[in-house]
Every structure is written in structure tokens, then in C-alpha cells.
Amino acid sequence: MGRGGLRILSLSQVSKSFMLKDGPYTAVDQVSLAVKAGAIHGIIGASGAGKSTLLRLMNLLERPDTGTVTVDGKRLTELRDKALREQRQRIGMIFQHFNLVGNATVSRNVAIPLELAGVPRAGRMKRVMECLHFVGLADKAGQYPAQLSGGQRQRVAIARALANSPKLLLCDEPTSALDPGTTADILGVLRHINASLGVTIVIVTHELDVVRSICSEVSVMEGGRIVDSFSREEGGFLPPGTHSGSFRERITGRTGEPYV
Amino acid sequence: MFESMLKYQDQMWQSIGETFVMVGISIGAALLLGLPLGTLLYFCRKGQLYENRNLSLVLNSMVNVIRSFPFLLLVVALIPFTRLVVGTAIGTLAATVPLSIVAIAYYSRLVEQSLLEVPRGTIEAALSMGASKPGIIFKFLYVEARSGLVLGLTASTISFISFSTVMGVVGGGGVGDFAIRYGYQRFETEVMVYAILVMIVLVQLIQFTGSTVARLLDKR
Numbered sequence A: 001m002g003r004g005g006l007r008i009l010s011l012s013q014v015s016k017s018f019m020l021k022d023g024p025y026t027a028v029d030q031v032s033l034a035v036k037a038g039a040i041h042g043i044i045g046a047s048g049a050g051k052s053t054l055l056r057l058m059n060l061l062e063r064p065d066t067g068t069v070t071v072d073g074k075r076l077t078e079l080r081d082k083a084l085r086e087q088r089q090r091i092g093m094i095f096q097h098f099n100l101v102g103n104a105t106v107s108r109n110v111a112i113p114l115e116l117a118g119v120p121r122a123g124r125m126k127r128v129m130e131c132l133h134f135v136g137l138a139d140k141a142g143q144y145p146a147q148l149s150g151g152q153r154q155r156v157a158i159a160r161a162l163a164n165s166p167k168l169l170l171c172d173e174p175t176s177a178l179d180p181g182t183t184a185d186i187l188g189v190l191r192h193i194n195a196s197l198g199v200t201i202v203i204v205t206h207e208l209d210v211v212r213s214i215c216s217e218v219s220v221m222e223g224g225r226i227v228d229s230f231s232r233e234e235g236g237f238l239p240p241g242t243h244s245g246s247f248r249e250r251i252t253g254r255t256g257e258p259y260v
Numbered sequence B: 001m002f003e004s005m006l007k008y009q010d011q012m013w014q015s016i017g018e019t020f021v022m023v024g025i026s027i028g029a030a031l032l033l034g035l036p037l038g039t040l041l042y043f044c045r046k047g048q049l050y051e052n053r054n055l056s057l058v059l060n061s062m063v064n065v066i067r068s069f070p071f072l073l074l075v076v077a078l079i080p081f082t083r084l085v086v087g088t089a090i091g092t093l094a095a096t097v098p099l100s101i102v103a104i105a106y107y108s109r110l111v112e113q114s115l116l117e118v119p120r121g122t123i124e125a126a127l128s129m130g131a132s133k134p135g136i137i138f139k140f141l142y143v144e145a146r147s148g149l150v151l152g153l154t155a156s157t158i159s160f161i162s163f164s165t166v167m168g169v170v171g172g173g174g175v176g177d178f179a180i181r182y183g184y185q186r187f188e189t190e191v192m193v194y195a196i197l198v199m200i201v202l203v204q205l206i207q208f209t210g211s212t213v214a215r216l217l218d219k220r
């Protein structure tokens, strides 16, 4: 947790339920979480544990039933439409299936968030090219997403998420649709973003190797709650490979004191 | 064959002009009002961004009622309204009123269907970027759905042509009316065949243009 570092993101007692046919279902249950600026925070857990819902609560794509969400000093849960949209423009997000605009070129895809943020035309093109350079796709600016590989599409999505210079990047299973080689590429880009731009990253994944290779800290989710959490500082993570036991054991190789 | 065609050449051209006016205004109405209505139908649906059961129910009933009305009866039923709008219920301009109303209902449904094909994830991405409603609509929805919107407009236009053929009942004229009055009622089969050929060529041209444009617009 915090340990004195500046907190870029904090959730306090956040809950979210969905109405299902047979009554309400609590997808995220009283979760509190703080992420330090500069961290790469992994959220891992079984399918249905509530990982994506928790991530979507961080930029209020889901509005919590109770609790507060604070990003970079702004309490998002208190903001109304327009102010919330302005804050969202400063939080990047990428997805498993990229979610690019298929009928827009690569450069237009990256330009859209700038248009939405009201960046003047001249500055837009410059920024688009900067972002595409950063992800190594400057030569694809005029192509359409359908002409690119999965890994390249995710790079475009990353460039798009970086366009408005966010301090926080939310990633929902960003490598789950990619093969192992491409996964390593994309993780390299994310690490680079974190190291050179200082962007804090929250990454939801069910792949332990993703956590082992880039995360500095991890929260384990189960049944809508965070049931364990640990960091690389405490003694490193295991190299990629198969290991058995709890998520903690499989990532760190150590058993831990019970989480409270 | 050419003789009989020449004999009615002026009327033929005039009727083509009338068809263009009726169909053209219908297309205008479809775009100006059918597109926003279809977008509203889409947004109000269950599970969509601005889910609104009551509005959805009202809009859907309106669209369905208009679309299920036998067209000729709709024309008659709308006579008072037409008179209110254009001052008369007779003539080409008057005929565009019921045609436009059907056009709006027709196209709005096709717009709704095209928008439903835009992946949910695209809207998610738009929201995560802090897009406003107009931003979502113009920078994401219409961009992704554009070829479907063009194909829908093409199909609608062809339906409008078909609807316009019966507008002779209120003096609307048009190619269909010409085929009936000069060809069918005067037993000039050649004239009738000629008019029908004109319609066939027109429809083919529209479909070809629409399909081509839609294909060129689709980069997905």
C-alpha cells in the first residue's frame, strides 16, 4: 500500500452490484485500494472475480453504489457529467479487443481523443505522430486497423490512450487476445511507458506471466473482494513458468501471512 | 414502339421529374429526421446508453404504426395534416408529405439496426476517452456504422420509389402514375412497358450506386 509514495489512485470502500433476474449480485464488495504513482499494479483472479468491474470503477465507467474513487487528487465520485468527462480524458484505457474505430485510419484513431479534448488542429497532428513514434508505428499512420496485426492494433490503442498524456493507464486483459511473442512486445511497450513517461499502470489479467514480468505490486481478487496483495519489493517474483499453490505462491514462490 | 414513346415524351419527362421531387424530398426527410429518430431509438433501447423504457415504447409504437398502415390509407388519413402543412392535399408537393412520413419511419428503423451492429467495445472506448454525446455519435457511432447507414438509405430510397408510384390518387404524378394513366388505362402497352423499364433502370442504378459507396466506405 501507500508507504509514503504519492497515491495516484485510491478506492475507498467501493461496492458495485448488478440487478440480475434472481436478485442483486455484488460484483465488487467493499474494496479499498491505493496505487502509488509510478507503480504497475496487477489485478489477478479467477473469471468472474470482479476484476474488470473493479477496473471500470476506476474511471467511473461503472458508477459505484457506495464508496469513493479518487484519481490524481480529484474525487471522481463527486463529479458531474462534464467535469467527469474532462477527468476521463486524462485517464488512458486499453482493452482486450483493442476497440479501435475500424473505419478510421491509425492516425485518426489517435487523433480522436485529442479532438474530444479540444486540442487545436495543428497541435493534434504533431501529437499523433509523437504517440505513433512512441509505439513504433509511425509508418502505419495512413492504414486502417484491419490491415494491421493484433499486436499492432494494440499498439495503436496504446498510442490512442497516451494521446492526452495521462498519468494513469487502465488495461483490461491487454494481451489476452495475443500470442506469446506479441504479448512480450506489448508488455515491453507498457514497461517503457511506465519507465520513460512515468505513467502509472493498472493491469487486469488472468495470466500469471504478465504479472511476473511487469507488475511491481499485485492484488488478488476473489468473489468481488481483494483477498491478498503483495509487491515485488518484498523479495521478487518468480520467473515465468508453471508453479502451484495460491496466486501468491505462484507469483512470488513464497507463502504469506494471511491477508487482513 | 418509338412512335408511341415520342407521342408522350413531354408527359414522360414531366413524370420522371415528379418522381424525382417526391423521392428526393423523402430522402431529405429520411436524413434530416429519420437519422436522428433512429439514433434516439437506438439510445433508448434496453441496455443502451440512455435506456428509457417509456420513450422507447412511444417511439417504437409510432414507427410501427406508420410502417404497418396500408400506404394508400395512410395517404388518405393524412390528408388533413397535409393540407395543414402545404395548404393543399392535391399535387406533387402534397404527395411528398405522406411519403416523407413513411420515409422517416422506414429509415429510422434501418438506422437503429445499423447502429446496433457497432460493437459495444467501441462505445466503451469512446466513454473511457470522455466523449460527450455528440462526440460518441459523430466520431464513433456514425463512423463505424456508415456503410450500413448508406445501404439502409439505398433500400429506403427504392421503397420510396415504389411508394411514390401510387401517388397518382392525390394527383402526385410520377412515373408510376404515368404508366397507369397513359399505358394501362389507354391500352398503350408499349408506353406502359417503357415506363416500367425506366423504373427498373432507376432502381438498378440506385442499388448499384448505394452498394458501391457502401463498399468503398467500409474499411473494417
Ligand SMILES: Nc1ncnc2c1ncn2[C@@H]1O[C@H](COP(=O)(O)OP(=O)(O)OP(=O)(O)O)[C@@H](O)[C@H]1O
Residues within 6 Å of the ligand: A018, A019, A026, A027, A045, A046, A047, A048, A049, A050, A051, A052, A053, A054, A206
Ligand atoms: N453489466 C453487468 N450486468 C450484470 N452483471 C455483470 C455486469 N458486469 C459484470 N457482471 C457480473 O459481475 C461479475 C464480475 O464480472 P467481471 O467482468 O468484473 O469479472 P472478471 O473478473 O473481469 O472476469 P473475467 O476474467 O471473465 O473477465 C460476473 O459474475 C459478471 O457476470
Ligand SMILES: [Mg+2]
Residues within 6 Å of the ligand: A051, A052, A053
Ligand atoms: Mg474481465
